[in-house]
Amino acid sequence: MSRRKPLQWPTSVQFITSPRYHSSVPASLRTNGAPPSLPTHAINVRIKPITDTDHPACGQYGLFTHKKIPPRSHIIDYIGEVHCQERAESDYDLSLYRSQDGVNVGIDARDMGNESRFINDYRGIQDKPNAEFVEYRTAGGEMRMSIWTKEKAIRKGDEILVSYGKPWWRGRQ
Numbered sequence: 731m732s733r734r735k736p737l738q739w740p741t742s743v744q745f746i747t748s749p750r751y752h753s754s755v756p757a758s759l760r761t762n763g764a765p766p767s768l769p770t771h772a773i774n775v776r777i778k779p780i781t782d783t784d785h786p787a788c789g790q791y792g793l794f795t796h797k798k799i800p801p802r803s804h805i806i807d808y809i810g811e812v813h814c815q816e817r818a819e820s821d822y823d824l825s826l827y828r829s830q831d832g833v834n835v836g837i838d839a840r841d842m843g844n845e846s847r848f849i850n851d852y853r854g855i856q857d858k859p860n861a862e863f864v865e866y867r868t869a870g871g872e873m874r875m876s877i878w879t880k881e882k883a884i885r886k887g888d889e890i891l892v893s894y895g896k897p898w899w900r901g902r903q
């Protein structure tokens with residue numbers, strides 16, 4: 731489905747609404763073209779610049795709710811370039827899965843992605859994350875990473891915050 735670019739979308743990043751496969755991904759690990767079972771985009775979120783000087787990502791962007799999102803609800807899929815490379819230099823790369831034959835598959839939203847690439851880590855902002863990553867498989871068998879609210883609703887206007895995990899931060903020390 732084609733969609734208009736969200737407000738605040740950076741010109742240097744391609745806005746995409748379905749995963750792109752890098753040539754490093756073997757055909758056996760690619761989509762079979764079946765549609766996703768969950769929407770890959772979110773209508774209840776907005777990308778906003780962070781101007782609060784107490785926020786550790788001040789000067790960057792974050793993703794905020796535009797409407798209250800109930801507990802245990804799908805917010806958005808993490809969409810980007812699916813690859814089987816080492817991309818330690820990308821701050822937008824997350825691990826999707828490790829195949830049975832030991833191939834690591836990642837999703838890198840540095841150069842292309844959707845609104846989910848603006849979700850910050852909770853550290854230094856809130857006591858705990860209000861959202862979490864959840865892996866799932868589409869009806870066609872394609873692995874996806876999605877972001878869901880946790881046990882509490884996220885209020886309208888709040889920043890969506892996940893945990894990137896300790897290894898992510900260790901890799902940047």
Ligand SMILES: C[S@@+](CC[C@H](N)C(=O)[O-])C[C@H]1O[C@@H](n2cnc3c(N)ncnc32)[C@H](O)[C@@H]1O
Pocket residue numbers: 786787790791792821822847848849850851852853854855
């Ligand atoms: C996936 S991006 C998140 C979106 C980013 N803020 C932006 O505007 O593009 C990850 C980067 O956001 C920043 N970031 C996210 N959470 C942070 C936090 N809790 N403290 C400091 N920086 C954070 C770091 O620069 C990190 O490399």
